[in-house]
Amino acid sequence: MTKTAAILGGGVIGGGWAARFLLMGWDIRVLDPAPQAEETVQAMLDRARAALPALYDVALPDEGNMSFHETISAAVEGAQWIQESVPERLDLKRKLYQQVQAVCDPGAIIGSSTSGFTPSELQGCATRPEQIVVAHPFNPVYLLPLVELVGSDKTDPALIDRAVALLTSVGMKPLKIRKEMPAHVADRFLEAVWREALWLIKDGVATTEEIDDAIRMGFGLRWGQMGLFETYRLAGGAAGMRHFISQFGPALEWPWTKLMDVPELTDELVDMIAEQSDAQSGDMSIAELESLRDGNLAAMMRSLKARGAAAGKVLQEHEKTLEPEAPDLMAPMVTLDRQVPVDWVDGNGHMNESRYVQAMSEASDRFLRWIGCTPDYIATQGSWFTVENHVRYFAEVMIGDRITATTHVLEAKGKKLKLFYRLECNGTLAATVEQLLIHVSMQTRRAENPPEEMAALTARIAAAHAAFGLPEGAGATGRK
Structure with missing residues (x-):
């Protein structure tokens, strides 16, 4: 049976979803009124074709067919998965769901790429609230496996299980979030790091490049293959996590961070960040940076796959399902x-x-x-x-x-x-x-x-x- 996914919104995230499904053999229908939407998605697909298959040591399924549509009904009718990636406006999302549910299959799963809204907020005006879940991915969607999957008390656990199986089949790692919470899990960490970074720049402690170096030359490498808690478990030595907490726990009471505050984003601060960021990237265009990022991610993930660790273990398990x-x-x-x-x-x-x-x-x-x-x-x-x-x-x-x-x-x-x-x-x-x-x-x-x-x-x-x-x-x- 032909597997079909509808992609509502063809920007950076929606285009990434389209590429992920398409390269895993699904037919894709894209709905985006922007005049450059088709060009944007095709460019995303070209990058994905160069990167995603390179993670695997077997061939991916034959590509599905991709089409672009002007009406919601043409895009969603008969689709098994409907992924919404429109701008972060609750009124816009709710209105879209009402139109989608008027014509889509009642058994289809509607996933939202939202990074902030909870399922209960999204379901507010829905005809079938139990059909809508948060499926929050990470950019680039066609490479990074993590997707945060969140339901509400109206969500049937069987639907979540179906979503897990479906997303796993296209090579992703669904993380079932236990409770609804704004920004889910991963973005809450990112928000904390982002706040601290803004203060470090505003206070003249570090530049954008120096902050990025602190991440990519240090703890970012550790996090990429062990995460937070396993990294700190090692820091505790043979005694493990208990020793680490007893040794470094008291530091949590010291005024190191400003997590509850955020500097005012004045024109001066915005200009400072933008100028430093432009200088940091040199003469590389966004397209060149995206190509560099994808190549680096593919190489690192292949290394992790050889060791069966972190994102590489997800690749290993998915590759077994593709073995001829x-x-x-x-x-x-x-x-x-x-x-x-x-x-x-x-x-x-x-x-x-x-x-x-x-x-x-x-x-x-x-x-x-x-x-x-x-x-x-x-x-x-x-x-x-x-x-x-x-x-x-x-x-x-x-x-x-x-x-x-x-x-x-x-x-x-x-x-x-x-x-x-x-x-x-x-x-x-x-x-x-x-x-x-x-x-x-x-x-x-x-x-x-x-x-x-x-x-x-x-x-x-x-x-x-x-x-x-x-x-x-x-x-x-x-x-x-």
């Missing part, structure tokens, strides 16, 4: 389909030669899983070790290119397995790799024959692949 099923193994098969990430390039601006081999290694890992060399098998029995590779390079591959690898089994005899890969980029041959593997016991770490069932399967595959002929360039490994 085993195809017909009796014909050469696609074992790799992915986008080239930002950390795979070298000084020449193209994919480093070692990454060609890494791509083939990922293709090999998937084929081996399909023949039974699973993590459980490796942990308890054996594995296949590469002993020789022969690589030929034919074409450059750039960041953001989509690459595929087709695997051809050349030989499967005893301990030996020979594989041949064709790596293609946008339909053009980029490289070939011939690989010789030996089956090894994980207990003795010595070569031994694979189990009879695995050996029989690989022999059948090799015989079937032989009918397709020897690939051009094959036959370079195993010569002694």
